[in-house]
Amino acid sequence: MRLLVVFLPLAAMWAQVTGGALSGYVTDPSGRALPHARVEAASESSPLTRQALTDSSGFYRFVALPPGAYRFAAQAPAFEPVAARGVIEVQARLRLDFQLPVAGGKQRVTVEAEARAIETESSELGLVLDRTRIQSLPLNRRDFLQLALLAPGVLPPVENSELSTRGAFAMHASGAREEFNNFLLDGVDNNDQNVNRYVLQPSVDAIQEFRIAANAYSAEYGRSAGAQVNVITRSGGGQWHGFAYEYLRNRRLDAGNFFDGRDKPKYIRNQAGAGAGGPLIRDRTFLFASLDAQRERRGLSRLATVPGLAEREGDLAGLGRPVFDPFTRAPFAGNRIPPSRISLLAPRVLALFPPPNQGGQTANFLGQPVLRDAQTQWSARLDHRLTPAGQLTLRYSYGNKRLFEPYAEESTDLPGFGDFVRDEGHNALIHYQKTFGPGTVNSILAGFNRGTRQVLPENHTVDVNRLWGVAWLPTRPSDFGFPAFNVAGFARAGDVTQLPIDRAATTYQLSEGLSLARGSHGLKLGAEIRNVRMNGIVEVFARGQLSFSGALTGAGIGDLLLGLPSLGIQSQFDNPQTQRTTSYSFYLQDDWKARPSLALNLGLRYEYHTPVTDPFNRMSVFDPARGAVAPVGTAGASRSGVKADRNNLAPRFGLAWTPRPNYVVRGGYGLYYDAGMAVVNSSLYFNPPFFNVRVFFPTAASLLTLDNPFPASGGITPPPALNTLSPDLATAWLQHWNLNLQREIGAIGVASLAYAGSKGTHLVRSRDLNQPRPAPGDLNARRPVPRFGNIFFIESGANSSYHSLQASFNRRLARAVSLLAAYTFSKSIDDTSAFLGTKPDKNFPQDSRSYHLERALSSYDAPHRATAAFLVPVPGLRDTEWSGILTAQSGQPFTPILRFDNSNTGNSGGVFGSDRPDLLRDP
Incomplete structure (x- = not known):
């Protein structure tokens, strides 16, 4: 008896369900089709067996x-x-062709199918990584999204996005905004809404x-207009296996920054975990569970300007300018x-x-506080075979994060006023397949996803009234x-004014999908x-803010x-938010094998996302016709403020x-x-009558004092800044397209060259509907609606375009060497790169009347990007790579932005303004 080993092409394509698909042709030695041949697929880890006829x-x-x-096995009479x-x-569709020898020989034919990355059945561009690569590649913080x-x-985010x-x-x-991605965990929504x-x-x-x-992915996917990121968790196998690990990183090999001094700040990160999986009931019930814990301590360095010791005692001689008595206007003796x-x-x-x-008098304090980050997560998955044709999967995953930031975001350079971030996540799955x-x-899939975030000021336990x-x-x-406390000439002191934050978002998901194989149609x-x-x-x-x-x-x-403060600001203390929305989606996808060499992917999807509403109607919008603010659901406004x-x-x-055989076009x-973000609608909570700010100024008759800076009988309500939605706010959408050539280079790997592009339409943006013309003098007198300040108008008026040349090479564990290389040459243009601001780009127009002047390179544009990931065995060391x-x-592009309203147009949409300086000459 002879053994004939044949390598057959196995080409990958993808489906939304967590299982995979297999298709192919059965022919005789001359290549003619063999109808009614029987093909069998038998699992090696369970008693699952399925059969199909050609x-x-x-x-x-x-x-x-x-x-x-x-x-796999294929057989036919006389062969x-x-x-x-x-x-x-997981989620892959494989192609496996069989060529059956004529019966009568004494040889046994065994085919070793080798997976190939050439994709002969789908037009989608993306990436799939198996467990070997996932676990072996070095990832900073071991974050799967890297x-x-x-x-x-695919490009990284801009700084501080x-x-x-x-x-x-x-x-x-593919040129999409960072908020346009959809994250799935075993097909369950894993998004912070x-x-x-x-x-x-x-x-x-x-x-x-x-x-x-x-x-260009199929109609099975939706919710977001950018990428679909699906992570599939491990399940237990036919035998029990376990693992444990510990990772340590410290400051020894880390570079220091300019302000660290001779000694690097403290840095140590430990990450440990364990897991195990196997059968609970042989061939029927399988369990996998894992636990991961990370602890990090990282020193930070910042310079700040603080009052000197003499200044704290009243000796201001070092200021170099006279200090006056506000009651007599005479300078204090000797300052x-x-x-x-x-x-x-x-x-x-x-x-x-x-x-x-x-x-020195400036930058005279170097702070080196320690950031503390503790994360713990665990997950358990149960797979149970109810019947030979019925499979039930249950999974529950939990994670929490306890982070102390000594320097809160966009707050101060002084330690002592950071924040505590407490995140929790719950994700559950019930999946039944028949x-x-x-x-x-x-x-049928039922999913549950809940994310909570609580951000508290560092001194949230301090009762200052009592202290x-x-x-x-x-x-x-x-x-x-x-x-x-804002004291001119010094860093700001005191806790963050935009805290506390305490929110929770819960998603209930129910979906059903039917897969049918009907001849050449899937x-x-x-x-x-x-x-x-x-x-x-x-x-x-x-808690208020006082300025000196x-x-x-x-x-x-x-x-x-x-x-004696010169300004005081305080708002109402309570601003609850309750938002509700429901999404309905329907899809039909036909993967048609029109010819052995031609596959067509035809799909249609429909999505309807109900506008976000508040059960208590605590949001309000601006009514341009009346020039007034109206709570949602009144004065002709819908309960959401949009159609x-x-x-x-x-x-x-x-x-x-x-x-x-080795080429595919x-x-x-x-x-x-894109379903959008809840933060867009959340802005409607910061409007009168549900939210008001009072401003306190000293007057000739009554100065403000630290003893009572917010007198009950004082203060004014200035023309309020408003947030409102365009009634015609539309759902944002992107068009994707690509043309791709792949070639399998023998046993070396697969090379790919693609042109890929996208165009974004109806992207959400914000501008000032009440912007005055640039001129000196009072702002509000020049506003179209003087009774209000800025009116931040949120509309779906932004656009984007993206074009790219993408090249890649993929070599999968051939002779235990793995290489994944990619290069992208691209250009991304838009007039707003995100809804929320980032450090290099406030994403708010300099002139709200001339939004077309904002069109430029996207803030995340990077013309060239090349990556290479490799796994190479170490000679002479077994199981070492x-x-x-x-x-x-x-x-990425850099845009200089002035931190003040240089145009005197009330331009505060970028928090500190978004005026740009003039370019006088080539820098």
Whole structure:
């Protein structure tokens, strides 16, 4: 008996369900089709066995095969059977062709099927990584999303973007905004509905497969207009296996920054975990569970300007300018404020500033506090075979994060006024799959996702009223902490004014999908309902803010010593938010094998996202016709403030043509809608009558004092700034397209060259509807509606365009060497790169009347990006390998922005303004 080993092409394509699909042709030695041949797929880890018959063209198809290793066999009368082995990847569709020898020989034919990356059945662009690569590649903080940066067309976020703060990570795929990505965990929604970051960050050791679909994916996917990121968790196998690990990183090999001095700040990070999986009931019930814990301590360095020791005692001689008595306008003798004139509360405020530890009057304090980050997560998954045709999967995942930031975001350079961030995530899955023969599989999924975030000021347990003996601060424990103090010439002291934040978003998900194999057609149709409930509190200026500008004495420190603020701001203390929305989606996808060398992907998806409403109607909008503010649901306004957008039909089309066995030409086009972010609608909570700010000024008859800076009978309500939505706010959408050539280079690997592009339409943006013309003098007198300040008008008027050349090479563990390389040459243009501001780009127009002048390179544009990830065995050391990731990228655009309203147009949309300086000459 002879053994004939044959390598058959196995080409990958993707499906939304967590199982995979297998299809191919059965032919005789001359290549003619063998109808009614029987093909069998038998799992190596369970008793699952399925059979399919070929049609008149010799074509067969299996749908929704559970992932794992399989033995395949094809047989037909008068022909020898052929066997094969292969692995069905999660969400992958494989192609496996059989050529049956004529019966009569004495040889046994065994086919070793080798997976190939050439994609002969789909037009989608993206990346899939198996468990070997996921676990072996070095990832900073072991964040799974960094794997997405290995795909061509994917860029990292800009500095300090909303989604990449506080240890999270974000990305831009195919020219889309960072908030346009959809994160799935075993097909379950894993999104923070407020800003569209992921909720749970599963341990890489608990991931079976990682997949990102970035361009021209099928109609099975929706919700977001950018990339679809699906993480599949591991399941237990036929035998028990376990693992444990510990990772340590410290400061020894880290570079220091300019302000660190001789000694690097403290840095140590420990990450440990363990997991195990195996059968609970042989061939029926399987369990996998994992635990991961991370602890980090990282020193930070910042310079700040604080009052000197003499200045704290009233000796202001070092200022170099006279300090005046505000009551007589005569300068203090020797620039010294008598101790009897110093406010009793001034030393308490000055105690908030640490004493100087550096020389000079400016940048005289170097702070090196320690950031503390503790994360814990665990997950348990149970797979149970109810019947030979029925599979039930249950999974529950939990994660929490306890982060102390000594320097809160956009707050102060002084330690002592940071914040505590407490995140929790819950994600649960119930999935039932029923097989009705080899060509019909029905899948029902129920999912639950809940993300909570609580951000508290560092001194949230300090009752300042009691500590200082005052009565002008909030008395509720949730509002404890220090007010903010702005003293001219020094760093700001006091707790963050935009805290506390306490919010929760819960998503209930129910979907059903039917997969059908009908001849050369692979049909998928399904529906999904997602109900989102968001509750929270975001408080602004609840503790108040006091400014000492020097208007009274000529020096801010002088005003403080006398206890005479020049400005006070305080708001109402309670601003609850309750938002509700539901999404309905329906899709039909037909993957048609029109010819053995031609596959067509035809799809249509419909999405309807109900406008966000508040059950208590606590939001309000601006009514331009009346020039007034109206609560939602009144004065002709809808309960959401916008009209429903119901015409969201999204066609998808793709083809894959295989002119030769080792070549494939692919192309695709699709339209993709984005459900948006809750933070867009949350702005409506900061309008009258539900939110008001009072401003306190000193007058000739009555000065403000530290003893009572917020008098009940004083203060004014200035023309309020408003946030409003365009009634015609439409659903944002992107068009994706690509043309791609792939070639399999023997056993070396697969090379790919693609042109990929996208165009964004109806992207959300904000501008000032009440912007005055540039001119000197009072702002409000020049505004179109003088009774209001800025009217931030949120509309779907932004656009984007993206074009790229993408090249990649993929070598999968051939002779134990793995290489994944990618290069992207691209250009991204838009007029708003995100809804929320970032450090280099406030994403607010300089001139709200001339938005077309904002069109420029996207803030995340990077013309060139190259990556290479490799796994190489170390000679002579068994089970030891060398792995690494190399990255080279062009810089992102830099836009200088003035931190003040230079145009005198009330331009505060970028928090500190978004005026840009004039370019006088080539820098």
